[in-house]
Amino acid sequence: MIMREGIKRGKIINKKSQVTLWIIIAIVIIALIALIFYLTPLKTIFFPSIPQVEFEGCVEKIDEALELIGERGGSMNPALGYAYEGEKIEYLCYTNQYYKTCTMQQPLLKQHMEREILDYIKPETLSCIENVKNDLRKQGWQVSGDSDLNIEILQDNIKISISGINLRKEDTGESYKKFEFYYKSRIYDLIMITSSILNWEARYGDSETTTYMAYYPNIKVEKYKQEDGSKVYKLTERESQEKFVFATRSLSWPGGYGFGEIYTPRSLSLENEKK
Amino acid sequence: MRKNKLININNKKTRNYLIVFLLVAVFLLSLVYFTSLVSAQEVKYCCEKTIYDAWCQNAPQEQCNQEFRSTPTSCEATSFCKLGCCYDSSEGICMENTPQKVCDLSEGTWSESKECDIPQCNLGCCVIGTQAAYVSLTRCKKLSSFYGLQTDFRKQINSEVECLSLASLADEGACVYEVDFVKSCKFTSRQGCNNIKEGMKIGNETEITGGSVTGNVSFYKDYLCSAEELGNLCGLTKETTCIEGKDEVYFKDSCGNPANIYDSSKINDKAYWRKKISKAESCGFGSANINSGGCGNCDYFSGSICKNYKTAKSSKPSYGNNICQDLNCKKTSDGSKRHGESWCSTDENEDSVGSRYFRHICMNGEEILEPCADFRQEECIQDSINGFSQAGCRVNRWQDCYSQSEKIDCENTDKRDCVWKYDRDEVETRKVETTTTISGAEGAAGTTLPTEVSQPVTIACFPEHAPGLKFWEEGEAQGICSLANTQCEVEFEKKGLIFSSKDCKSGCECLEDSWKQEKLVTCEAIGDCGAKINFVGIKGFKEGYKTKTEKVKEEESGGGGLFGISLVLNKLGITGRAVEKQVEVKNIEKERV
Numbered sequence: 121m122i123m124r125e126g127i128k129r130g131k132i133i134n135k136k137s138q139v140t141l142w143i144i145i146a147i148v149i150i151a152l153i154a155l156i157f158y159l160t161p162l163k164t165i166f167f168p169s170i171p172q173v174e175f176e177g178c179v180e181k182i183d184e185a186l187e188l189i190g191e192r193g194g195s196m197n198p199a200l201g202y203a204y205e206g207e208k209i210e211y212l213c214y215t216n217q218y219y220k221t222c223t224m225q226q227p228l229l230k231q232h233m234e235r236e237i238l239d240y241i242k243p244e245t246l247s248c249i250e251n252v253k254n255d256l257r258k259q260g261w262q263v264s265g266d267s268d269l270n271i272e273i274l275q276d277n278i279k280i281s282i283s284g285i286n287l288r289k290e291d292t293g294e295s296y297k298k299f300e301f302y303y304k305s306r307i308y309d310l311i312m313i314t315s316s317i318l319n320w321e322a323r324y325g326d327s328e329t330t331t332y333m334a335y336y337p338n339i340k341v342e343k344y345k346q347e348d349g350s351k352v353y354k355l356t357e358r359e360s361q362e363k364f365v366f367a368t369r370s371l372s373w374p375g376g377y378g379f380g381e382i383y384t385p386r387s388l389s390l391e392n393e394k395k
Numbered sequence: 396m397r398k399n400k401l402i403n404i405n406n407k408k409t410r411n412y413l414i415v416f417l418l419v420a421v422f423l424l425s426l427v428y429f430t431s432l433v434s435a436q437e438v439k440y441c442c443e444k445t446i447y448d449a450w451c452q453n454a455p456q457e458q459c460n461q462e463f464r465s466t467p468t469s470c471e472a473t474s475f476c477k478l479g480c481c482y483d484s485s486e487g488i489c490m491e492n493t494p495q496k497v498c499d500l501s502e503g504t505w506s507e508s509k510e511c512d513i514p515q516c517n518l519g520c521c522v523i524g525t526q527a528a529y530v531s532l533t534r535c536k537k538l539s540s541f542y543g544l545q546t547d548f549r550k551q552i553n554s555e556v557e558c559l560s561l562a563s564l565a566d567e568g569a570c571v572y573e574v575d576f577v578k579s580c581k582f583t584s585r586q587g588c589n590n591i592k593e594g595m596k597i598g599n600e601t602e603i604t605g606g607s608v609t610g611n612v613s614f615y616k617d618y619l620c621s622a623e624e625l626g627n628l629c630g631l632t633k634e635t636t637c638i639e640g641k642d643e644v645y646f647k648d649s650c651g652n653p654a655n656i657y658d659s660s661k662i663n664d665k666a667y668w669r670k671k672i673s674k675a676e677s678c679g680f681g682s683a684n685i686n687s688g689g690c691g692n693c694d695y696f697s698g699s700i701c702k703n704y705k706t707a708k709s710s711k712p713s714y715g716n717n718i719c720q721d722l723n724c725k726k727t728s729d730g731s732k733r734h735g736e737s738w739c740s741t742d743e744n745e746d747s748v749g750s751r752y753f754r755h756i757c758m759n760g761e762e763i764l765e766p767c768a769d770f771r772q773e774e775c776i777q778d779s780i781n782g783f784s785q786a787g788c789r790v791n792r793w794q795d796c797y798s799q800s801e802k803i804d805c806e807n808t809d810k811r812d813c814v815w816k817y818d819r820d821e822v823e824t825r826k827v828e829t830t831t832t833i834s835g836a837e838g839a840a841g842t843t844l845p846t847e848v849s850q851p852v853t854i855a856c857f858p859e860h861a862p863g864l865k866f867w868e869e870g871e872a873q874g875i876c877s878l879a880n881t882q883c884e885v886e887f888e889k890k891g892l893i894f895s896s897k898d899c900k901s902g903c904e905c906l907e908d909s910w911k912q913e914k915l916v917t918c919e920a921i922g923d924c925g926a927k928i929n930f931v932g933i934k935g936f937k938e939g940y941k942t943k944t945e946k947v948k949e950e951e952s953g954g955g956g957l958f959g960i961s962l963v964l965n966k967l968g969i970t971g972r973a974v975e976k977q978v979e980v981k982n983i984e985k986e987r988v
Contacts, residue, residue, distance in 0.1 A: 199448035216452045223451050227481035227490035228501040275541045315488050322492035323510060329765065330737065333758050337695055340759070347769045358759065373772030375865040376872055376922070377794065
C-alpha cells in the first residue's frame with residue numbers, strides 16, 4: 121500500500137517537471153518570436169511586406185488633415201478668417217460693407233480643399249513612401265520611379281492615389297504601378313451643402329438652416345450670428361460626427377444706422393490699435 | 396391727464412423754443428450722418444485684394460493690397476472685380492456673385508450673369524434610380540456616375556416639387572439573374588436592373604456576387620425578391636434594415652434585399668413578402684409609430700426615423716434591431732417640442748442693452764439655438780398652425796420710425812415695425828432743408844442734391860423693439876439719443892414782497908416726478924439711450940441722462956408793492972444720453988457666464 125502511494129507520488133513529481141519543461145520551452149519560443157520582430161531583416165524573411173498594406177500606413181495623416189480643414193473652413197491656414205472658439209475660420213463669402221450681399225471668395229471649394237489636404241499631407245507621406253520603397257528593395261523588389269500623390273474627394277470617401285511607382289518582384293511576377301486608398305468620409309456632402317448655403321448668402325444675404333436639415337436628416341446645420349455681422353456655420357454629419365465649420369459675412373446690419381461705416385475684420389483693427 | 400403732462404405747444408414761446416431745439420437736434424443728427432457718408436464716399440476704392448486678403452472689396456485706399464490693382468470706383472464698375480457666375484464643370488455647380496479674378500484663379504468658368512442665369516446652370520429633374528434631384532445637367536451626370544446609373548435628366552420639369560414626386564413614380568421591382576448558373580435576385584429600379592444586364596456595377600458594390608451573369612436578366616415590376624414564384628435563392632427572414640434616404644424600417648430577405656415595411660404581424664405572411672406595398676397601405680400609416688415594437692412605418696416629418704434600437708435608446712422591437720426613433724424634444728428651454736418646431740426667445744430684460752432675439756429649433760431630438768442679428772437689428776417672429784410653432788429671425792425695420800408724423804404711416808406693418816405714442820393721430824411737421832445723394836449707375840459716384848423734407852416737431856413714432864446702438868463710439872448713438880432731448884417751461888407767479896411766495900401758473904405738470912419718468916421711458920424707447928439696464932439686469936455706472944433747470948426770463952416785475960406780482964419763467968430740460976459704461980458690465984457678465 122505504501123509502495124503504491126510512493127509510485128503515485130513519483131508519477132506526480134515527473135508530471136510536474138514535464139509541465140515546467142513545457143512552460144520553459146513556450147517562453148523560449150515567445151522570446152524568439154519577439155526577437156524576430158525586433159530584428160527587421162529576419163522579420164521580412166518570415167513576414168514579407170505586402171506593398172498595399174505598407175503604403176496604406178503612409179496616408180494615415182489624412183485623418184488629421186480632415187479634422188483640421190473641417191474646423192477652419194476649408195483652408196489649413198485661413199488668410200481671411202473670423203476668430204471663433206480659438207480657431208481662425210475662413211470666410212467663404214465676404215463683404216466688408218453693411219447692407220450688401222457677399223462676394224464669393226472660394227467658389228470651387230471642393231477643388232480648393234483637395235489642394236489644401238494634398239499640400240498638408242504630401243511632405244510626410246512622400247517621405248514615408250520613400251522609406252517603404254527602401255524596405256521593399258531589401259526584400260527583393262525592383263523599385264523605380266518618382267512617386268506622386270493625388271487626392272480626390274468623392275461622395276462617400278476620399279480617394280488617395282500614389283502613382284509614378286514601378287514595383288516588380290521577379291520570383292513571383294508581382295508588379296504594381298499605382299496604389300489607391302479609399303478613406304471613408306462624408307465631407308463631400310458637407311461641401312455640397314456649404315456651396316448651396318453660400319449661394320443663398322450671395323443672393324439673399326442669409327440662408328434657412330431648417331430646410332437643409334429637413335432634406336438631409338443626417339446633417340445638422342447650425343448658424344451663429346456674430347456681433348460684427350459675421351455668421352459662423354457649423355455642419356455636422358450625425359453618424360460620423362464629421363464637422364465642417366465656415367464663416368460668411370453678408371447683408372450685415374450695424375448697430376444704429378451705421379451710415380458710411382466700412383467694416384474692418386477684428387484682427388486688422390486690433391493690429392491698427394497696437395500700431 | 397396725459398395731455399397735461401406734455402409740453403403745451405399752444406403756448407407760443409414754448410412752441411418756438413421747442414421748434415428751434417428740435418431743428419438743432421435734427422441738424423446735428425443729419426450733420427453726423429452726412430459727414431460720415433461723404434467721408435466714406437471720398438475714400439472708397441475697389442481693391443482687387445485687401446491687406447486682410449479679401450477679394451474685390453470697396454474699401455479705403457490704405458486697405459488695398461499694393462501688389463494688386465485698385466481703382467477709385469466701385470468694384471461693380473471695374474473689369475477685374477466684376478461679379479458673375481463661376482461654373483464648376485467637373486461637379487456641375489454654379490456659384491453666384493463671384494468676381495472674375497477669383498473664378499479664374501480657382502480654374503472655374505466665369506460668365507457675366509451674377510445670378511447664374513446661363514444654360515449650364517439651368518435646372519432640371521435628375522432621376523437617379525428611385526430618387527430624384529433638381530439639379531443642372533452636369534451635376535446630374537456626376538450624381539448618376541456615383542450610383543453607376545445612366546443619366547436620366549428631364550429638363551422639361553421645372554419645379555422641385557414636381558421632380559421629387561416623379562421619383563416616387565419610378566419603376567422598382569425584383570431583378571432576377573443567374574450568377575454562375577445560380578438564380579439570384581436584387582431589389583432595384585428598372586434602370587439598375589438594366590445595368591446588371593449589361594454587367595455594369597451597381598452603386599459602390601463590385602460585380603454581382605463576385606461572379607459573372609450567366610443567364611437571362613429579368614425585371615419584375617413591384618415584385619419583391621422573396622416572392623416564391625420568382626424561384627430564386629432569396630427567402631423570408633426575421634431581420635430588418637434601415638435604407639439610406641428612406642425613413643421606414645424594412646424587412647430584409649435572406650439575400651439582403653429590402654422587402655416591405657416592417658410589420659411584426661406579417662412576419663410569416665407570404666403574401667406580404669410577395670409584392671411591394673405602399674407606405675399608405677402599410678401598418679400605422681399617418682402616425683410616427685415612435686418606438687413601436689411591431690410597426691416600422693416611421694415618418695421623418697411626423698417625428699420618427701429608422702434607427703438601431705440601441706442608438707435610439709429604446710427597447711428591442713419584436714423582430715430585428717431597428718425601430719422608429721423618437722425625434723421630438725422632450726425637454727427644451729420651453730417645455731417639450733415636436734420635431735421641426737421652432738420658437739422665439741429673448742434675454743430676460745427685453746430690449747435691454749446687449750440683448751438680442753433668439754430662434755430655437757427642435758430637430759432630431761436636439762434643441763438648436765440660433766441667435767438673430769446683434770444690436771436687435773433682427774427680431775424673432777413666431778406663429779403656429781394647429782399647435783405646431785414656426786419662428787424666424789426677421790429684420791427689425793425701425794430706421795424710419797422717428798420721421799413718421801402720422802399714426803397710419805407709423806403703424807404700417809408692411810413698411811416698418813413702429814408704435815405710435817402720441818395722444819393725437821398726427822403730429823405737427825416742419826419743412827427741413829437737407830441733401831439727398833443719388834447713386835450713379837453701377838456704383839459710380841453719386842450726385843448730392845438739396846431737398847426739402849417734412850420732419851415732425853416731436854417724436855411720436857417709436858421702434859417697436861428699440862435698436863441697440865454702439866454708444867461707446869463717438870457720433871451716431873449720441874445723435875440718435877439726442878432726439879429724446881426735451882424741455883418744458885414752467886411759469887411761476889411770484890406774490891408778495893417781504894414774505895413772497897411762488898405759485899405755479901402753467902406747465903406745472905413738468906415739476907412732477909411722473910413727467911421726468913415719462914420722458915425717460917421715451918428716451919429709452921428710442922434705442923440704447925437713457926437710464927437703461929443691460930441684458931443681465933445691471934444698471935449703467937452713470938445716470939444716463941441730465942436734468943437742468945434754469946431761469947429763462949423775468950417778464951414782469953411787481954416792483955415792490957405788498958401785493959406786487961412777478962412772473963418767472965423757468966426752463967426744465969432733460970437730455971437723453973447714450974448709455975455709458977454699461978458695456979463694461981456686459982463684458983464682465985459675459986466672462987462670468
